[in-house]
Each structure stands twice: as C-alpha cells, then as structure tokens.
Amino acid sequence: MKPLEVKNVNKFYNDFIALKNINFFVDEGEIFGIIGPNGAGKSTLIKIITSAIKPTSGKVFIFGKDNVQRSIVSKFFGVVFQEVNLDSKLTVKENLFFHSILYDFSSRKANELINYFSEKFNFKKYLDFKIEKISGGTKRMVELARELFHNPKILILDEPTVGLDINSRQNFWKFVLELNEKNKITIILTSHHIDEIKLCSRILYLQNGEIAFIGKSEEFLTSYYGKN
Amino acid sequence: MEKIKKNFIKIFIILYIEILRWWRNKFKVFTTVTQPFIWTIFFGIGLGKIIDVKEIASILNYSGPINYLLFIFPGMIGTTVIFVSFSFGHSFVEEKEKGFLKPIILSPTPTWIIILGKILASGIVGALQGLLVNILSFIYFKDVAVTILTFPVLIILGILSGAIGIFFAIFFKNIGSYDSLLFFLVIPAILLSGAYFPIELTPIWMIKISQFNPFYYGIEMVKKVFFASLSLEKDLSNLKEILATKGFGVLETIFFNLFFIILFITLISVIIKHKSLE
Numbered sequence: 001m002k003p004l005e006v007k008n009v010n011k012f013y014n015d016f017i018a019l020k021n022i023n024f025f026v027d028e029g030e031i032f033g034i035i036g037p038n039g040a041g042k043s044t045l046i047k048i049i050t051s052a053i054k055p056t057s058g059k060v061f062i063f064g065k066d067n068v069q070r071s072i073v074s075k076f077f078g079v080v081f082q083e084v085n086l087d088s089k090l091t092v093k094e095n096l097f098f099h100s101i102l103y104d105f106s107s108r109k110a111n112e113l114i115n116y117f118s119e120k121f122n123f124k125k126y127l128d129f130k131i132e133k134i135s136g137g138t139k140r141m142v143e144l145a146r147e148l149f150h151n152p153k154i155l156i157l158d159e160p161t162v163g164l165d166i167n168s169r170q171n172f173w174k175f176v177l178e179l180n181e182k183n184k185i186t187i188i189l190t191s192h193h194i195d196e197i198k199l200c201s202r203i204l205y206l207q208n209g210e211i212a213f214i215g216k217s218e219e220f221l222t223s224y225y226g227k228n
Numbered sequence: 229m230e231k232i233k234k235n236f237i238k239i240f241i242i243l244y245i246e247i248l249r250w251w252r253n254k255f256k257v258f259t260t261v262t263q264p265f266i267w268t269i270f271f272g273i274g275l276g277k278i279i280d281v282k283e284i285a286s287i288l289n290y291s292g293p294i295n296y297l298l299f300i301f302p303g304m305i306g307t308t309v310i311f312v313s314f315s316f317g318h319s320f321v322e323e324k325e326k327g328f329l330k331p332i333i334l335s336p337t338p339t340w341i342i343i344l345g346k347i348l349a350s351g352i353v354g355a356l357q358g359l360l361v362n363i364l365s366f367i368y369f370k371d372v373a374v375t376i377l378t379f380p381v382l383i384i385l386g387i388l389s390g391a392i393g394i395f396f397a398i399f400f401k402n403i404g405s406y407d408s409l410l411f412f413l414v415i416p417a418i419l420l421s422g423a424y425f426p427i428e429l430t431p432i433w434m435i436k437i438s439q440f441n442p443f444y445y446g447i448e449m450v451k452k453v454f455f456a457s458l459s460l461e462k463d464l465s466n467l468k469e470i471l472a473t474k475g476f477g478v479l480e481t482i483f484f485n486l487f488f489i490i491l492f493i494t495l496i497s498v499i500i501k502h503k504s505l506e
Binding site for chain 2: 050051052070071072074075079081083084085086087088089090094098099101102103104146
C-alpha cells in the first residue's frame with residue numbers, strides 16, 4: 001500500500017479554482033516535493049492531505065485508508081506547518097505533554113518521550129521556558145519532536161525552514177534526513193529553497209492549482225532551472 | 229471502557245490547559261474582575277437614584293429590604309460570567325488565527341471532545357470570576373448562603389455562554405470581526421436579559437424578544453437562586469420551604485438553560501461535521 005494516494009482532488013472556493021484534477025501517489029521512504037509559486041495551491045493541497053480541510057471532490061488515501069477517518073489516519077503522519085503553531089502561553093514541556101495526551105499516551109509515557117526527544121534535539125534546557133521566550137530554530141525543533149512522538153510513517157513539512165537562519169536550517173535538515181535514512185520515514189515537503197528541492201527524489205510542480213510537472217527532481221531541475 | 233477513560237482524561241487536560249492559559253493572562257483576569265465592580269458602583273449608585281425599587285421588589289416577589297444595588301447584584305455577577313465565558317470564543321478564534329488549533333484538530337482526538345473541554349473550561353473560569361464578584365455580595369450582605377448556592381448556577385450560565393461564544397467562533401477567522409459581536413450581539417442580549425432593569429417593565433415587543441434570548445434565562449436563573457438564598461436569612465433549614473414556594477421558578481430557569489446548552493452543543497456538533505475549523 002502506498003503511504004499517500006491523491007485521487008481526482010478538486011478544491012473550489014466559489015468561482016475560484018484552488019486545485020484542479022490532482023492525481024499522484026508517494027512511495028514509501030521517498031522524499032517527495034510539492035513545489036510551485038506562491039498561491040499555486042501547495043498549502044491547500046497539504047491541508048487536504050492532512051484532512052484539515054475537505055476537498056470539493058476527490059479522495060485522499062493514507063496507507064489505503066480514506067483520510068476522512070481522521071482518528072485512524074492521523075496516527076500515520078506528523079505535520080510541521082509553515083507557521084509556528086505551538087501555544088505561546090504554555091511552556092515547551094506543557095505543549096509537548098498536551099500533545100501526547102491528545103495522541104493517547106499515558107502521562108508516564110509522555111514524560112519519557114519529552115525527555116528522550118528534548119535530549120536528542122538539544123532543547124532540554126528550554127523545557128520550562130514559555131514558547132514566546134525561545135528562538136525560532138528551537139521552536140522548529142520542538143515542533144519536529146512533537147510530530148515524531150507518535151512514531152509517524154509520513155512526515156509532512158510545509159515550508160518548514162521559513163525564517164530560520166542557516167545554522168538552524170542545517171540542524172533541522174540533519175535530523176530530518178537521519179529520520180528518512182534510518183527510520184525510512186516518508187517525507188512530503190513544500191519549499192522554495194533550491195537546495196531543499198534537490199533533496200527530493202520526485203517533484204510535483206503546481207501552477208494555478210494544476211499539476212504542471214510530476215517526475216524525478218533531476219528532470220525538473222533541468223527543465224526549469226537549467227543544468228546548474 | 230478504556231476509550232471512555234481516555235476521553236475523560238483528554239477532556240480534563242483540555243480543561244486544565246484552558247484554565248492555565250487564562251490564569252497566565254493576568255491583565256485579562258484583572259480587567260474582567262474589576263470591570264463589574266466599576267459597573268456595580270456606577271449603575272448601582274447612579275441608576276438607583278431614578279429607578280423605583282419598590283416596583284422591582286414586587287416583580288421579584290421579594291419581601292425583604294431592597295435597593296437598586298441589591299437588584300443589580302445578581303445581574304452583575306451573571307454579566308461577569310457571560311463576558312468571561314463568552315470570551316472563550318475569542319480565544320478559540322485567536323487559536324485558529326495563530327494556528328495553535330491546527331495540531332489539536334489534526335490529532336486523533338475527536339473534535340467534539342476538544343470542543344466539550346473548552347466549553348467546560350469556559351463554564352468553570354466564568355463561574356470562578358463570578359464567584360470573585362459574589363464575594364463582594366458576601367461582604368455586603370454577610371450571607372454565605374448566597375455565595376455558596378449561587379455558584380453551581382454560575383457554572384451552568386458559564387457553560388451556556390461559553391457554548392454560545394464557541395458556536396459563533398466557528399464562523400470567524402479573525403479576532404477583530406469576532407469581537408464586533410460583543411457590541412452587535414452580546415451587549416444588546418445582556419440589556420435584554422433583565423440584568424440591569426426588569427424586563428417586565430419594558431414594552432411588550434421587548435418582552436417577546438427576550439423570550440428568545442438565552443441570556444435572559446441565564447440571568448433569571450442567577451437572580452432566582454440569589455434571592456431565594458437571600459431569603460434563607462442565614463438559616464439553611466428554610467431551604468426546603470424556599471424551594472417549595474419558589475422552586476418551580478428556579479427549576480424552570482435551570483431547565484431552560486440546560487435546553488439552550490444542549491441546543492448549542494448539538495448545533496456545534498452538526499456544524500463541525502460539515503465545516504472545517506481552519
């Protein structure tokens with residue numbers, strides 16, 4: 001079964017066509033890029049895949065299961081969105097603990113996970129800091145950790161390094177690539193950075209809500225950016 | 229059984245997080261607590277000079293000593309609860325706007341549990357702030373029965389107000405638009421609730437409108453319990469008698485409040501099945 005299959009997805013907002021006739025699949029363990037200019041429909045597609053919004057028509061299957069069964073399919077994926085969505089009034093630890101409970105972990109298991117990931121991703125010293133007091137790079141690592149708590153098979157990254165400095169970006173990608181290689185986690189990525197696009201095995205290029213290209217990233221880079 | 233237990237834990241954690249978030253916003257706590265005190269002073273003393281309190285007493289079927297300040301006390305406590313609990317709708321829109329709600333909604337936790345947790349939190353927080361105002365009534369009336377017996381109905385009113393606030397919050401994407409509801413809907417609804425003047429003294433068309441106003445039943449409930457407990461005259465052995473003579477009114481208003489709570493929670497459940505909370 002494919003980690004992700006998108007079949008005949010359309011999304012209309014009154015007369016505006018956000019997505020038109022979207023069909024594709026993602027293989028297990030691959031890094032799949034969804035790219036396109038601003039307003040092409042990338043974020044809308046991500047929201048439909050994660051069941052945050054419903055398509056006007058069409059279906060999305062996560063490991064063969066219709067994504068309308070959110071309580072089942074949401075355990076398969078973790079999502080790092082473009083904007084930070086940690087609760088700024090709570091501490092790092094409270095954010096992570098709250099998330100763990102929503103994913104059915106006991107409080108003992110939640111604390112174990114918090115300890116393990118905060119050490120692995122180097123933010124243990126910030127556990128009792130409120131989110132508003134920590135840097136953008138640390139927030140990203142906290143979000144990445146949070147989305148890995150339930151051991152997802154797919155990691156969806158919607159422009160995850162927007163606003164991060166070079167060091168934070170490198171740090172972020174070091175962990176993501178390690179996850180892809182060691183744990184065979186499938187990565188679905190949207191990005192505007194050419195060096196991040198190069199990490200993808202295949203690319204889906206959206207333009208005005210339609211698929212303008214789908215295929216190997218080398219082919220895409222050659223056709224759209226030239227050989228260099 | 230395991231699933232029910234997990235759902236209860238989730239509701240409790242959502243409730244805890246909401247209360248924690250409210251408590252950490254000290255300025256909001258301060259303004260919502262002091263606002264009714266200021267209103268009580270200006271309304272109570274100002275309007276008290278021009279309003280016929282004897283007529284009010286006869287409407288309330290209350291035979292004890294009364295002044296306008298006494299009349300608006302339960303209304304003021306109820307208004308505090310409505311404002312505080314309704315403001316959970318504001319927090320809900322803020323969570324949508326800032327994206328905090330996204331990971332919560334995408335979790336395997338059913339949306340109705342998330343909503344229920346938030347509504348219960350709004351009820352408890354609203355009632356706690358109502359209790360702070362009610363302490364003022366304890367200082368004034370030296371009657372602990374009023375403070376204690378009013379608290380449970382404040383929770384009911386808080387849950388009702390929170391459910392209404394979150395019901396409207398579902399349709400709004402930015403805080404500015406949602407907050408305009410306060411002036412467009414909440415303040416007129418409070419004025420038509422009988423908190424500051426008895427609805428019975430208004431023209432018939434206003435009385436008719438107020439019958440569709442959930443806050444009217446909320447304020448009525450608080451007033452009835454407040455005056456019933458005040459009539460206990462510090463002797464709880466009279467409770468049975470009070471409930472026997474005035475009980476129908478109290479129970480009736482509680483019933484209407486529960487009816488509106490169920491109505492709004494049902495509406496929320498139906499809407500979130502078909503509408504994204506994005």
